[in-house]
Amino acid sequence: MKKKARIETIFTQALLEWHQQAKLRTLPWKKVNDPYKIWLSEIILQQTRAEQGIPYYLKFIQQYPNIHALAAANDDEVFRLWQGLGYYTRCRNLLATARLIATELGGIFPNTYADIRALRGIGDYTAAAIASFAFGLPHAVLDGNVYRVLARYYADEHPIDTLQGKKHFQKLADEVLDKKNPATFNQAIMDLGASICSPRKPQCSLCPLSNTCNSKNSELLKILPLKSKKIVVQHRYFNFILLECRDKIWLERRETKDIWNGLYQPFLIETDKDLNDIALHKNAAYQGLQLSGTATIVAQTRQRLSHQLVHSKLYFKHCKQPPSLPPCGSWLHKDTIKSLPFPKTILELFEKKGIFNAIGTSRNI
Ligand code: SF4
Numbered sequence: 001m002k003k004k005a006r007i008e009t010i011f012t013q014a015l016l017e018w019h020q021q022a023k024l025r026t027l028p029w030k031k032v033n034d035p036y037k038i039w040l041s042e043i044i045l046q047q048t049r050a051e052q053g054i055p056y057y058l059k060f061i062q063q064y065p066n067i068h069a070l071a072a073a074n075d076d077e078v079f080r081l082w083q084g085l086g087y088y089t090r091c092r093n094l095l096a097t098a099r100l101i102a103t104e105l106g107g108i109f110p111n112t113y114a115d116i117r118a119l120r121g122i123g124d125y126t127a128a129a130i131a132s133f134a135f136g137l138p139h140a141v142l143d144g145n146v147y148r149v150l151a152r153y154y155a156d157e158h159p160i161d162t163l164q165g166k167k168h169f170q171k172l173a174d175e176v177l178d179k180k181n182p183a184t185f186n187q188a189i190m191d192l193g194a195s196i197c198s199p200r201k202p203q204c205s206l207c208p209l210s211n212t213c214n215s216k217n218s219e220l221l222k223i224l225p226l227k228s229k230k231i232v233v234q235h236r237y238f239n240f241i242l243l244e245c246r247d248k249i250w251l252e253r254r255e256t257k258d259i260w261n262g263l264y265q266p267f268l269i270e271t272d273k274d275l276n277d278i279a280l281h282k283n284a285a286y287q288g289l290q291l292s293g294t295a296t297i298v299a300q301t302r303q304r305l306s307h308q309l310v311h312s313k314l315y316f317k318h319c320k321q322p323p324s325l326p327p328c329g330s331w332l333h334k335d336t337i338k339s340l341p342f343p344k345t346i347l348e349l350f351e352k353k354g355i356f357n358a359i360g361t362s363r364n365i
Contacts, residue, residue: 010212011153011176012185018208019188024195028057030187035109035134036067042126043094047087047306056085067109070094071102079262079341086305086344088260093121111135124170132182140173141186142166145193150176151225152197155214159228233304237274238312240349241286241295242266245319245331251340252329259305260343266314267325274311289323299352303345314349 029041044053064070082091117127128139147160158165178185204216243250251264269285295315303310
């Protein structure tokens with residue numbers, strides 16, 4: 001046997017033996033082979049840690065036990081269930097894909113890699129995960145954990161954020177994959193990356209690959225896997241004006257191709273820098289409301305999204321008469337807003353101001 005092929009065999013065997021004996025946490029989607037449940041868990045886990053995703057997964061499974069139930073659900077109800085997970089594009093994709101499978105594919109989940117990959121919201125990793133976990137197909141997954149294990153094991157300095165680097169690591173992952181047992185192998189390599197070959201404190205002394213690993217206990221652990229560029233973070237400044245008139249508040253649904261599409265928000269003035277109260281009241285969009293008097297700042301927060309840092313402030317203004325507002329929103333009775341889906345940032349601002357506590361009482365928001 002050639003040296004490279006021998007190393008791959010050692011890698012694969014050592015990993016599978018370790019996985020069989022390792023006492024790992026059981027997660028509700030592990031050892032499941034229903035493609036609907038696997039797909040649902042993978043979409044939830046795309047930008048969410050497992051601990052955070054578990055209650056959402058369980059709620060979805062309970063409320064929508066199969067693809068037909070999800071496909072028939074009301075959009076706002078699904079968004080409400082998703083609330084708090086963020087990255088709402090995943091939720092929109094979930095609904096669109098469930099409806100496509102229910103109506104055009106007779107409710108049968110596609111069972112080839114190419115057909116799975118063609119579904120909305122499914123990239124290479126998710127397609128390989130569903131193909132292997134649900135259908136036992138020989139496709140190697142490549143997520144952050146797998147990149148780290150492979151880059152360190154082979155002391156491989158290809159950057160993982162370039163197309164060429166991704167292709168290179170996919171080839172490596174395909175080479176070590178146990179083709180007869182792809183589901184177990186994929187789970188094992190991801191579990192190793194999450195539990196032993198962790199980003200900051202890898203435990204090489206406990207690692208089943210340590211005898212042949214090229215980075216074991218070395219300085220390389222601090223730099224691998226390599227990235228070619230740093231993420232440039234865009235700062236955005238959101239000034240929300242919560243307008244109250246009698247027992248109603250004005251809200252609009254975000255319909256742009258931007259973050260939080262489909263969720264509700266108060267009147268928004270986005271600016272390219274942080275504004276103090278005086279500057280906000282002089283802002284043309286604020287002046288356009290023709291409010292009598294000033295709005296009061298009641299809460300502020302920041303939320304980091306993958307490439308954006310959103311700085312948000314919530315202003316409050318009680319109006320005796322409805323001001324001039326764009327037609328994109330409407331005045332909604334305070335009692336109804338509890339049932340609407342909001343982005344995490346707005347929920348946090350509302351909670352700081354006690355908006356939900358004030359609903360149903362006689363006091364003003
Ligand atoms: S020996 Fe250390 S660096 Fe190598 S794969 Fe194991 S934990 Fe990672």
